[in-house]
Amino acid sequence: MQRSDEEIRALLAGVDAFSRKLVVVSPDYVILGANQFVQDRFKDSVVGKRCYELLHQSDTPCTLCPATQVFSSGSAASVLGDEFVGLDINSCLRALPIQPEGEIKAALVLDLDVPALGGLEAQLQRSNSFLRNLINSSVDGVIAADKTGRIIVFNQAASDISGYDRQHALYELDIRDVYPGEGAKNIMAKLRSEEYGGKGKLKSYPVDVVNKNGDFVPIRLNASIIYENGHEVATIGFFHDMRQALEIRQELHKTQVQLLQAEKMSSLGKLAAGVAHQLNNPLGGIILFSQLILEEYELPEGAIQDLKRILEDAQRSRDIVKELLEFARQTRQEVRPHDLNRAISRTLFLLENQSVFQNIVTKRNLAEDLPPVPADIQQLNHVFMNIILNAAEAMEGRGELRITTFKVPGRDKVAIEISDTGPGIPEEVLPHVFEPFYTTKEQGKGTGLGLSLVYGIVESHRGRIMASNNHEGGAVFRIELPLEQDSDQSDTDEG
Ligand SMILES: Nc1ncnc2c1ncn2[C@@H]1O[C@H](COP(=O)(O)OP(=O)(O)OP(=O)(O)O)[C@@H](O)[C@H]1O
Numbered sequence: 210m211q212r213s214d215e216e217i218r219a220l221l222a223g224v225d226a227f228s229r230k231l232v233v234v235s236p237d238y239v240i241l242g243a244n245q246f247v248q249d250r251f252k253d254s255v256v257g258k259r260c261y262e263l264l265h266q267s268d269t270p271c272t273l274c275p276a277t278q279v280f281s282s283g284s285a286a287s288v289l290g291d292e293f294v295g296l297d298i299n300s301c302l303r304a305l306p307i308q309p310e311g312e313i314k315a316a317l318v319l320d321l322d323v324p325a326l327g328g329l330e331a332q333l334q335r336s337n338s339f340l341r342n343l344i345n346s347s348v349d350g351v352i353a354a355d356k357t358g359r360i361i362v363f364n365q366a367a368s369d370i371s372g373y374d375r376q377h378a379l380y381e382l383d384i385r386d387v388y389p390g391e392g393a394k395n396i397m398a399k400l401r402s403e404e405y406g407g408k409g410k411l412k413s414y415p416v417d418v419v420n421k422n423g424d425f426v427p428i429r430l431n432a433s434i435i436y437e438n439g440h441e442v443a444t445i446g447f448f449h450d451m452r453q454a455l456e457i458r459q460e461l462h463k464t465q466v467q468l469l470q471a472e473k474m475s476s477l478g479k480l481a482a483g484v485a486h487q488l489n490n491p492l493g494g495i496i497l498f499s500q501l502i503l504e505e506y507e508l509p510e511g512a513i514q515d516l517k518r519i520l521e522d523a524q525r526s527r528d529i530v531k532e533l534l535e536f537a538r539q540t541r542q543e544v545r546p547h548d549l550n551r552a553i554s555r556t557l558f559l560l561e562n563q564s565v566f567q568n569i570v571t572k573r574n575l576a577e578d579l580p581p582v583p584a585d586i587q588q589l590n591h592v593f594m595n596i597i598l599n600a601a602e603a604m605e606g607r608g609e610l611r612i613t614t615f616k617v618p619g620r621d622k623v624a625i626e627i628s629d630t631g632p633g634i635p636e637e638v639l640p641h642v643f644e645p646f647y648t649t650k651e652q653g654k655g656t657g658l659g660l661s662l663v664y665g666i667v668e669s670h671r672g673r674i675m676a677s678n679n680h681e682g683g684a685v686f687r688i689e690l691p692l693e694q695d696s697d698q699s700d701t702d703e704g
Pocket residue numbers: 595599600603629631632633634638642643647648649650654655656657658659660661684
C-alpha cells in the first residue's frame with residue numbers, strides 16, 4: 210500500500226497526538242522511533258538507544274518483555290499475567306510485530322493493552338466480589354458506616370440479627386438506629402478512647418442492638434474506626450449474636466435448679482421411708498396394747514367400741530406404713546410375674562387418702578382374668594403413682610380418674626389405661642411430655658422428671674407408653690406390657 214506524503218504526515222501527527230507510549234524497537238532492542246509522548250519525557254533523542262537502558266535502567270533486556278516474545282513467536286504479545294504492572298512510561302504491556310517484508314524487523318511497544326486492561330478489570334471485579342462474598346458469608350453481622358452515620362456495608366448476618374433487609378439498611382438506616390438510645394454515641398466514645406482495646410478499637414464489648422420490631426438483641430461487638438491520612442472516615446463493627454449462648458446458659462441454670470429439686474425430692478423420699486420405718490414400732494405397740502386391754506379387762510360397751518376404733522385406725526396406719534415401705538424400697542430390677550391389678554389397687558390405696566384425692570372419684574375397670582405380667586413391681590408402682598399423681602394435679606383435686614386393665618385381644622400383651630377429666634394435654638405439649646425436665650408447672654412445683662422416669666421403666670420392660678387425650682378432653686395414658694420377657698431374662702430373674 211502506497212501512502213502519500215500528506216497521509217504519512219497526518220498519520221505521524223496522529224501518533225504524536227496519542228498521549229500514551231508508542232515505541233518501535235529492533236530485535237536487538239534499539240529504539241528505531243518513538244512518538245512525541247515518549248520524546249517529551251527525555252532530554253535527548255531516544256532513537257538509537259537501547260530500550261531497556263533508557264526505559265528500565267537495566268544492562269540487560271527485561272525478563273518480562275513483550276517485544277522479546279514478538280521476536281521469538283512472531284505474533285503479538287502481552288505481559289500482564291497475574292502481576293500488576295503500573296501504567297506509566299516505563300511499562301511495556303504489549304508488543305506488536307512490524308513486518309514490512311514478511312520478516313519481523315521491528316516491534317511496536319505500547320504501554321497499554323486493551324485485552325490486558327480487560328483482564329485487569331475482570332480481576333478487579335473478581336477480587337471485589339470475593340471481598341463482598343467474604344463479608345456476606347461472615348457468621349457475625351458486619352455493619353460499616355461512614356462518618357455521617359450512613360450505612361455502607363450491611364451483610365446477611367446483620368440482616369438476620371436486625372431484621373432489616375440490606376436495601377433498606379443501605380438506603381434508609383442510620384448507624385444510630387441500630388443501637389438503643391445514645392448507644393451509637395457511647396460506642397464512638399469508647400472507640401476513640403484508649404481503654405477498650407486501644408485507640409480506634411473496641412474488643413468483645415457486650416451491648417444490645419434494637420431490631421426492626423423494637424426488641425433488644427444482645428450481641429458482642431468488635432469494632433474499629435477506619436482512618437485515611439489520619440482522619441476518621443468510617444467505622445466497622447462485627448456483631449456476634451449472643452441469643453443462643455444466653456439461652457443455653459439460662460437452660461443450664463434451669464436444669465441445675467431442677468436437678469437440685471430432684472435431689473431434694475429423692476432425699477425427701479428417703480426421709481419418708483425412714484419415718485415410716487420408725488412409725489412401725491410405736492404403731493405395733495399401740496395395736497398390741499389395745500388388743501391386750503380388749504382381751505384382759507372387763508370394759509363397758511362404749512369403751513370397747515372406742516378401743517376397737519383405735520385398734521382399727523392403728524391397723525390401717527400400719528398398713529399404710531407397710532405399703533409406703535414396700536413402695537420406697539429400692540432394689541435392683543427384679544422381674545417376676547405380678548398381678549398388675551393388685552399393684553394398681555395398692556397405689557390407689559396409698560393415694561386415695563391424700564388431700565388432693567378428696568374430691569376425686571376413682572373408677573376401676575380391672576379385668577378379672579388378667580394374666581400375670583413379668584415385671585419389677587417396685588418400678589411399676591412408680592409408673593402408676595406418677596401417672597395418677599399427674600392426673601390428680603391436672604384435675605386440681607376434682608374429677609374422675611378411670612383405670613382400665615385388659616389383655617390386648619390376639620396379642621401377648623396387657624394394656625393399662627389411666628384417664629382423667631382434667632383439661633388434657635395441649636397439642637404442643639404432647640410431643641414433649643416424656644422428655645426429662647419437661648414440665649409446664651411453675652418453678653419449684655414440678656421437676657419434669659415424673660414421666661421421663663415412667664418412660665424409662667416401661668422401655669426397660671419392653672413395653673410401650675402413649676399419651677393422648679380422650680374425647681371428653683382429659684388426658685389418657687396407655688401402657689402396654691408384653692406377657693413374655695426375653696427367655697434369658699426370665700431365667701436369671703426368676704431362678
Ligand atoms: N394428666 C395430665 N393432664 C394434663 N397434662 C399432663 C398430664 N400428665 C402430664 N401432663 C403434662 O406433662 C408434663 C410432664 O409431666 P411430668 O410428670 O414428667 O412432670 P411434672 O408433673 O411437671 O413434674 P414432676 O417431676 O413433679 O412429676 C406436665 O408438666 C404436664 O404439662
